[in-house]
Amino acid sequence: MPRRIACLIPLLVGLALAAALAAIVHADGLRHAQQTRLEVFHRLSMVQGGFEGALNARLLLARTLRVVISLDPDLNQQAFANLVKGLLADMGGVRFVKLVRDDRITHAFPEATARPGQRLSDVSPPEVGQAALRAARTGQIQVLAPTRMPEGDESVVALMPAVLPDGGHWGMVVMWIEARPLLREAGIMDASLRLDIAFREQTADGWRLMHGAASVFAADPVVMNTPVPQGVWQAGAVPLGGWRPSPNRVPLIFGGGALVLVVTTALLAIMRLLSVRLREREQYRYLVQNARSIILRIDQAGDIVFCNEHTERLLGYEPGELMGMPLVGTLIPERGPDGESAKRRLNKLLRDPAEPVLAETAVIRRSGELVWVSWAYSPVRSPDGTLVELLCVGTEITDRRKAEEALRKSERQYRLLADNVTDVIWGTDADLRVTFVSKSDLGLRGFARADVLGRPLCEFLTGVSRGRLQEAVATLKGMVAMGPEQLPAVTQDLEFLCADGRSIWLETRLGLLLNESGDSVGMLGVGRDITDRKLAEALRDDVERMARHDLKTPLGAVVGLPGEILRLGGLSEAQSAMLLTIEQAGEAMLTLINRSLDLFKMERGTYVLNRSPVDLLQTLERIKAECRFILREKGVSVGIEVEGGMPDEAVVIPAEEDLLHSMLANLLLNAFQASPEGGSVTISLALGDPLTLTIRNQGEVPPGIREAFFQKYARAEASPGSGLGTYSARLMALTHGGDISLDAATPGETRVIVTLPRR
Structure with missing residues (x-):
């Protein structure tokens, strides 16, 4: 951990320098921004001062006219025109001046701009009419932001109420001030200012742009407010091209970044050089302390001078407790299993480390428990080649020793079983070459093991049995492909050749040997002599x-x-x-x-079938008539069902009539006899190809004979029959190209299913 922290020091220093550089760049940017905003504020204040002066100079003209009207309410047009002309002699940008009473123009300058009696609301934008009503109602001056006039240009409209000496309302003075000359006089058009200036007016609905671009107020501008009678006009300014970063930003970033990189790289190089030796020293210690092996160093006296942590944990000692203790007597018992002195063996090993002694020994844990360890030794020599220490590396093999002992015991048990069993046990590889055969094969067939091992199993079978073996192998592989839950196995009767030329029959249980991937790696067989039975x-x-x-x-x-x-x-x-x-x-x-x-x-397979068209339903009815005595005696009812309804025509199949009659009579008689008194037997026909005939009766086939139901001489113990009825019936069905199967899955019921070809 300390080494990792030391490696982080250059990075931390670099990060600190980078943070300082970022702070310097940020401070320089703030300083530059403040200085720029001060310069913009100074220029904008000059513009605002000029704008207020120009606007107030023109409003002063309106105030002068209001005073004149108050003193001379009956001022005529000519006197009004002369007065305004004189006042505007040194002032430009006033488009016209009008006197309005009750929304009608009474005086106008220039006179041609309006006719006497003309309504102000008819010749002015709606905003002017609304302002006139507001000025008359409040008695206050109204100054409208630049408004587009019918002539197409924009003008600032000032409306100033005029009152009589007795305080009565006379009318108002209306002045149209051209916006562009006003802004030019204020200095807004001065390119030397290098400012982007915009004006906006505060209304009840928010800010309304009067002049300039809306983007100025979106760019964090320097703003100044100009009060007007009905509110505030706000001026905003930003440098042309927007706010620019400090010119020192790029030099500071690149110069400071290069300095940070150089300092950090230099520190990293220094720290790497300093840590190389430490890492090399710790590599050996790390490997030794974390190895999953017992690592010891002993001196010439046989005492332990070093042991790793795994040794102390494995043997139950505290850290450092084994230092200076003798190896023999502390960890290794003083005498081995053969009674020889372990100290003598250790001295021999110290004289010659290549001596194969103490290769595997028991090691004593602190608790007294013994564990087995396999040792490897390496001498540690001084520069002059003298042996000073012995490095001992041990691997615990307790589990291996136990497994080996269990394997030897298991091998003895299985060999004892295989050598004394009377059955023949043999095993083959994947190519069916014999790899094992029990001793009983010598007494049964007369072959010695050496004569059998390594040879193909088929060499010891007769021709027919070779085919049976191949069929069994194919069946087993098919069972493996279907994914059986247990190892696949089949039973076959195989005829084996003997050493004296005879042959014997073995009932052989065959099973495949599979690896972890499910592939066949061999076959195991257990055979019992059934020659006498055959x-x-x-x-x-x-x-x-x-x-x-x-x-x-x-x-x-x-x-x-x-x-x-x-x-x-x-x-x-x-x-x-x-x-x-x-x-x-x-x-x-x-x-x-x-x-x-x-x-x-x-x-x-030599029977020649004499087929002819046979009416199946008629045959069934004839069998019912033949068995009427047993049906009447037991009270058994018989029903015939045809899938899809009883056909209009006869159900004809190609068969040998006598053979078919014998087969069905045999099966039906079994069903009648097995049914309880008062029971029922149902015969169902499915007219497909092949035709399916199902005989269903009450009563169950005993579980012990279900698998051998169609085998020769198979019968229940209490049955009086010979055991050939179902066997011969299935043989007749097979001869016709069909088959018979048993379905005893439904409790209390037996179903015999016969399939026969339709053509």
């Missing part, structure tokens, strides 16, 4: 296929022989009925086997 599923499929094909041969005799026996005759009615029952059961069995074969083909 073999069981394959065995079951083989058994089902064998049953489908092998049952048809003996079933032919069951279906055909009852008819032959009936044709032979000789049977009782009961025997014929039993044979007919055997024949119908065989045909039903054959139909089921054929349908099972069709479903098998649909699963493999």
